[in-house]
Amino acid sequence: MSDPRHPAATAGGSSATAREHALALDAADPLAGFRVRFEMAADDGIYLDGNSLGRLPVATRSRVLAVLDQWSTELVSGWPDWIDLPLRAGDAIGALVGTAPGEVVATDSTTVNLYKLVQAAVELRGGGALVTDRGNFPTDRYVLEGIAAARGLELRIFDSDELYGPVEADLGGLGAGDVVVLSHVAYRSGALADMAALTAAARSRGATLIWDLSHSAGAVPVDLRGAGAELAVGCTYKYLNAGPGAPGYLYVAAELQRELRSPVQGWFGQSDQFAMERDYDPVPGIGRFLAGTPPILQLAAVEEGAKLTAEAGLAAIREKSVGLTKLVVALHDEWLAPLGFELGSPRDPAGRGSHVSVDHPRAWTFTRALIDAGVTPDFRGPDSIRLGIAPLYTSFAEVWDALDRLRAIAARDDLPDAPPARVT
Amino acid sequence: MSDPRHPAATAGGSSATAREHALALDAADPLAGFRVRFEMAADDGIYLDGNSLGRLPVATRSRVLAVLDQWSTELVSGWPDWIDLPLRAGDAIGALVGTAPGEVVATDSTTVNLYKLVQAAVELRGGGALVTDRGNFPTDRYVLEGIAAARGLELRIFDSDELYGPVEADLGGLGAGDVVVLSHVAYRSGALADMAALTAAARSRGATLIWDLSHSAGAVPVDLRGAGAELAVGCTYKYLNAGPGAPGYLYVAAELQRELRSPVQGWFGQSDQFAMERDYDPVPGIGRFLAGTPPILQLAAVEEGAKLTAEAGLAAIREKSVGLTKLVVALHDEWLAPLGFELGSPRDPAGRGSHVSVDHPRAWTFTRALIDAGVTPDFRGPDSIRLGIAPLYTSFAEVWDALDRLRAIAARDDLPDAPPARVT
Numbered sequence: 001m002s003d004p005r006h007p008a009a010t011a012g013g014s015s016a017t018a019r020e021h022a023l024a025l026d027a028a029d030p031l032a033g034f035r036v037r038f039e040m041a042a043d044d045g046i047y048l049d050g051n052s053l054g055r056l057p058v059a060t061r062s063r064v065l066a067v068l069d070q071w072s073t074e075l076v077s078g079w080p081d082w083i084d085l086p087l088r089a090g091d092a093i094g095a096l097v098g099t100a101p102g103e104v105v106a107t108d109s110t111t112v113n114l115y116k117l118v119q120a121a122v123e124l125r126g127g128g129a130l131v132t133d134r135g136n137f138p139t140d141r142y143v144l145e146g147i148a149a150a151r152g153l154e155l156r157i158f159d160s161d162e163l164y165g166p167v168e169a170d171l172g173g174l175g176a177g178d179v180v181v182l183s184h185v186a187y188r189s190g191a192l193a194d195m196a197a198l199t200a201a202a203r204s205r206g207a208t209l210i211w212d213l214s215h216s217a218g219a220v221p222v223d224l225r226g227a228g229a230e231l232a233v234g235c236t237y238k239y240l241n242a243g244p245g246a247p248g249y250l251y252v253a254a255e256l257q258r259e260l261r262s263p264v265q266g267w268f269g270q271s272d273q274f275a276m277e278r279d280y281d282p283v284p285g286i287g288r289f290l291a292g293t294p295p296i297l298q299l300a301a302v303e304e305g306a307k308l309t310a311e312a313g314l315a316a317i318r319e320k321s322v323g324l325t326k327l328v329v330a331l332h333d334e335w336l337a338p339l340g341f342e343l344g345s346p347r348d349p350a351g352r353g354s355h356v357s358v359d360h361p362r363a364w365t366f367t368r369a370l371i372d373a374g375v376t377p378d379f380r381g382p383d384s385i386r387l388g389i390a391p392l393y394t395s396f397a398e399v400w401d402a403l404d405r406l407r408a409i410a411a412r413d414d415l416p417d418a419p420p421a422r423v424t
Numbered sequence: 425m426s427d428p429r430h431p432a433a434t435a436g437g438s439s440a441t442a443r444e445h446a447l448a449l450d451a452a453d454p455l456a457g458f459r460v461r462f463e464m465a466a467d468d469g470i471y472l473d474g475n476s477l478g479r480l481p482v483a484t485r486s487r488v489l490a491v492l493d494q495w496s497t498e499l500v501s502g503w504p505d506w507i508d509l510p511l512r513a514g515d516a517i518g519a520l521v522g523t524a525p526g527e528v529v530a531t532d533s534t535t536v537n538l539y540k541l542v543q544a545a546v547e548l549r550g551g552g553a554l555v556t557d558r559g560n561f562p563t564d565r566y567v568l569e570g571i572a573a574a575r576g577l578e579l580r581i582f583d584s585d586e587l588y589g590p591v592e593a594d595l596g597g598l599g600a601g602d603v604v605v606l607s608h609v610a611y612r613s614g615a616l617a618d619m620a621a622l623t624a625a626a627r628s629r630g631a632t633l634i635w636d637l638s639h640s641a642g643a644v645p646v647d648l649r650g651a652g653a654e655l656a657v658g659c660t661y662k663y664l665n666a667g668p669g670a671p672g673y674l675y676v677a678a679e680l681q682r683e684l685r686s687p688v689q690g691w692f693g694q695s696d697q698f699a700m701e702r703d704y705d706p707v708p709g710i711g712r713f714l715a716g717t718p719p720i721l722q723l724a725a726v727e728e729g730a731k732l733t734a735e736a737g738l739a740a741i742r743e744k745s746v747g748l749t750k751l752v753v754a755l756h757d758e759w760l761a762p763l764g765f766e767l768g769s770p771r772d773p774a775g776r777g778s779h780v781s782v783d784h785p786r787a788w789t790f791t792r793a794l795i796d797a798g799v800t801p802d803f804r805g806p807d808s809i810r811l812g813i814a815p816l817y818t819s820f821a822e823v824w825d826a827l828d829r830l831r832a833i834a835a836r837d838d839l840p841d842a843p844p845a846r847v848t
Contacts, residue, residue, distance in 0.1 A: 039496040049500045056496040064492060064721070071667055072463040072480040076473045076800060082668055109716020111690030112536055123574070139691035139716065142704040146689035150547070237717070243495055244506055244720040265570035266535035267563035274805065280566040292533020292563065293661070296668040297488070298719045376500065381698065 016330040022400035025327070031320050034312050034392045038241070045374035046398045050390030051215060051355045052378050054241030060304040067300045078296075085299045086247075086268075086290055092306035093240070093249050096314060097213060097232070098223035103251055105286045106236065106302050107294050110214060110248035112264075113233040114143050114181065116289055117250055119263040121179045121208045121231060122151065128177030128207070129153060133160035133170065137187045140212055144181060163346050165191035168201045176206030184222065185215035185353030188380055190325075190345040192220060192353045196227040203228065214238060214248075218306075219321055219354035219391065221314045230256050239354065239390060241305040246298045250289055257285055266291030312392055320391035321354040327399050328356040328387055335407040336360075344384050355388040360410065368418040369409040375402045440754040446824035449751075455744050458736050458816045462665070469798035470822045474814030475639060475779045476802050478665030484728040491724045502720075509723045510671075510692075510714055516730035517664070517673050520738060521637060521656070522647035527675055529710045530660065530726050531718050534638060534672035536688075537657040538567045538605065540713055541674055543687040545603045545632045545655060546575065552601030552631070553577060557584035557594065561611045564636055568605060587770050589615035592625045600630030608646065609639035609777030612804055614749075614769040616644060616777045620651040627652065638662060638672075642730075643745055643778035643815065645738045654680050663778065663814060665729040670722045674713055681709055690715030736816055744815035745778040751823050752780040752811055759831040760784075768808050779812040784834065792842040793833040799826045 015021050038055040070078045086107045094104035130144040134157050148155035160166045165186040180202055185192050202209035211232040218239030232251040236242035268290035271283045282288035332343055344357030367379040378386040439445050462479040494502045510531045518528035554568040558581050572579035584590045589610040604626055609616050626633035635656040642663030656675040660666035692714035695707045706712035756767055768781030791803040802810040
C-alpha cells in the first residue's frame with residue numbers, strides 16, 4: 001500500500017483490486033522460477049502480447065548459436081543430425097497437445113500446413129462444403145476461400161457466438177463430405193472451444209474437422225487423441241516461444257496417415273529420399289507432409305520452446321493462466337466497466353484460453369497510450385485490446401500494474417485520439 | 425615441388441598438373457580476400473560441397489545474433505522492421521538474377537514455391553501437359569507429378585542429353601497450355617542451360633516455362649529479364665550461403681503479377697493485412713505469393729548471403745568459377761581418366777555451372793575415402809562424385825589437393841568397397 005509508484009493501491013478497494021493481493025499470488029506462484037528462463041531486460045516494460053509473439057527463452061539463444069556452430073564446423077555433415085528435426089520438434093509439440101509420437105511434424109508455416117491438410121482432406125473425403133466460423137482467424141478463412149474457388153466447392157461461413165465461438169449447435173448444418181476448420185481458442189475473444197464435443201458433432205455428420213491450435217497450444221491443455229481429433233495445425237511463435245515466423249506444425253492421427261496425401265509433393269516427403277530416380281512414393285508416416293528442405297535454425301528454436309513448456313507442465317501453466325485471467329476480469333469489472341469498457345472474452349474461466357479482450361470504442365487510442373506507459377498489449381480492430389497472458393513469464397503484479405495504467409489512461413478526459421495507423 | 429605433404433607434385437607433369445600452377449592462380453585471385461568473410465576452422469579440410477550447403481558467412485552470424493537481440497528486446501515491436509524482409513531479401517536475390525526490384529520474394533521452401541507457381545501458371549494458361557526433363561532435380565518432378573495427378577493433367581518427362589541437359593530441340597514437343605519446369609544448371613552434371621533460347625522456344629509454342637535456379641544463382645550470372653523469363657524459383661542454402669534449410673525464393677515478372685494468383689492464400693499475401701474482416705484480396709505485387717508468417721531468423725541469413733555475393737560481383741565469381749572447374753577437368757583428364765573415371769559434366773566451360781561431376785563405378789567407395797582424407801565432395805548415386813566449386817571460398821590449391829588425394833585413393837588396389845549407406 002505504501003508503494004509511491006502505485007498510488008491507486010492506496011485507494012483501498014476489494015482484496016482483488018489491492019496490489020498486495022497480486023504480490024501475494026506471485027509469492028505463491030510455483031512457476032515463478034520460469035521467468036528467468038527468458039531473456040528480459042530490466043527496462044522492457046510489461047509485455048502482454050505473448051499471444052502474438054512469445055519471449056526469447058535463454059536456452060533458445062544458446063541452441064541457435066549451437067546450430068550456427070554446427071553449420072560452421074560440420075557443414076553438410078550436420079545433416080544426419082538435422083534431418084529428423086522436423087519430427088523431433090513435432091514430437092516435442094505432440095507431447096503438449098495429446099498425441100502419440102510420430103503424429104506431429106513441425107514444418108512450413110501454419111498457413112501452408114492448413115492448406116496441405118484441407119486439400120488432403122477434400123481429396124480423401126471431400127465433395128461437400130468448406131466450412132468455418134466468422135470468428136476464425138483470417139488466414140484460415142483465406143486458405144479455405146482459395147481452395148473452394150480452385151475446386152469449385154461451396155464456402156460456408158457460419159456465425160458463431162461472439163464470445164463463445166463455435167458451439168455444438170452451430171455445426172448442425174454440416175453434412176457428409178464437408179471439411180471444417182475451427183480454432184481451439186478464438187484469436188479475438190479468447191473463447192475456448194469444446195474440442196471433444198465439436199469433434200464428435202462433426203464426425204457424427206460425416207464431416208472432417210481440422211483444429212487450429214495456434215492460440216491454445218502451450219497455454220491450454222490440449223488432448224487431441226482424447227478428443228478423437230484427426231487433424232490439426234498450429235503456430236509456434238506465440239505461447240511456444242519459438243521466435244518471429246518460426247515454422248508451424250501439423251497433426252495427422254496415426255490411423256489416417258497412410259491414406260492421406262499432401263498436395264505438395266517434395267523430396268523430404270519421399271521414401272528413400274536420396275534414391276533420386278523414382279516416382280513419388282511418400283513415406284508411410286507423418287513425414288509425408290514434409291515438402292522442401294526444412295529450416296533448421298528455426299526448427300531448433302521450436303524444439304527448445306516446446307521442451308521448456310513441457311518442463312513447466314501444462315497443468316501448472318493452465319492453473320496460473322486461469323488465475324491471471326481471473327485477475328484481469330476482476331479488475332476489468334471493478335475499474336474498467338465503469339469507464340465504458342465491455343469484457344470481450346468469456347466470463348467463465350473454463351470457457352476461455354489465456355488472453356482476455358477488453359473492448360472500448362477508443363481501444364486504439366488507449367493501446368497507443370498504454371504502449372507509451374510501458375505496457376505492450378495487442379490491438380485488434382476496431383475496438384479490442386487483447387491482454388495476452390503467458391504464464392511462464394507474466395506475473396500477477398504485471399497484470400495489476402497494466403490494468404491500473406489502463407484505467408488511469410481511460411479516465412483521462414484530455415487524451416487526444418491517436419491517428420489511425422497500420423497495426424503490426 | 426618441395427612440399428613433402430604433396431609428393432605427387434614432385435612427379436612433375438604438365439604445368440596444369442603442377443601444384444605451383446594452382447598456387448600462382450590463388451596468388452592472382454581478385455576474390456581471395458572473400459575467403460576470410462566465411463567462418464573456416466583451420467582443420468576443417470577441403471570443402472567441395474558448397475553446391476549442397478554453403479559455408480557460414482561471418483556477417484551472417486552477427487546478423488542472426490542481431491535478430492535474436494531484436495526479438496529479445498523489441499518483441500512484437502520488431503515486426504515493422506521484419507515485415508518487409510521477404511521483399512528486401514527477395515530484392516537482394518533479384519539483383520543477382522537479373523530482375524527489377526519487386527519481382528522476387530524470399531519465402532517458404534523451393535518446393536512450396538514451385539508448387540505455387542506451377543498451380544498458378546496452370547490456372548492462368550494451363551490445360552496442357554506438365555513437362556520436365558528426366559535430369560531435373562527430383563523434388564521438381566515430384567511437385568509436377570502431384571499436381572498432374574490432382575488436376576488430371578498429363579505429366580511428360582522428356583529425355584535430355586545426359587551431359588548437356590535440356591536443349592532447344594527437346595522442347596519441340598511442347599504445345600500451348602503446357603507448363604514446363606527446367607533447371608538452369610543440372611544438379612547432377614552441372615550442365616548450364618541456354619536460358620534465353622529455351623525461354624524463347626517455350627514461348628513460341630505457347631508454353632509457360634518456370635526456371636529452377638537452385639544450382640546456378642550465386643555462382644553463374646543469371647539474367648531472367650534479359651532472357652525473357654517470366655517465372656522462376658530457387659534455393660538459398662547452396663551458393664547463396666544462407667544456411668541449412670533457409671527459405672527459397674520465387675520470381676514473377678512484373679507484367680504477370682496482377683493476373684497470377686497463388687493457390688495458397690494467406691494473411692501475408694492479403695492487401696491491408698490487418699483489416700481482418702474482409703474477403704481475400706491479394707496485394708498487387710510479388711507479395712501476393714507470401715502465405716503465412718515468414719521465418720525472420722533465416723530470412724535475415726538469406727539477405728546477408730545475397731549481399732555478400734553481390735559485393736563480390738557475379739562477373740568475378742563466374743571468372744573464378746570457370747578457372748576452378750577448368751582445373752578440375754584438366755586434372756581429371758591427366759590423372760583420373762587413366763584410372764577409369766569419366767567426366768560427367770560438359771567439357772566446354774560455357775556449358776557448365778560451378779560443379780563438376782567425375783563418374784566411376786566405385787564412386788561411393790572413393791567418396792568415403794575422400795572424406796577420410798579430409799575432402800568433402802558430394803556423392804550422387806549410383807556413380808557420381810560431384811565437386812562443388814564455391815568461388816568465394818574455394819581456392820585453386822584446394823582443388824589441386826582434392827584431386828591429388830582422389831587419384832591416390834583411386835590408384836590403390838587394396839581399398840575395400842564401402843558399405844552401402846544412407847547418403848545425406
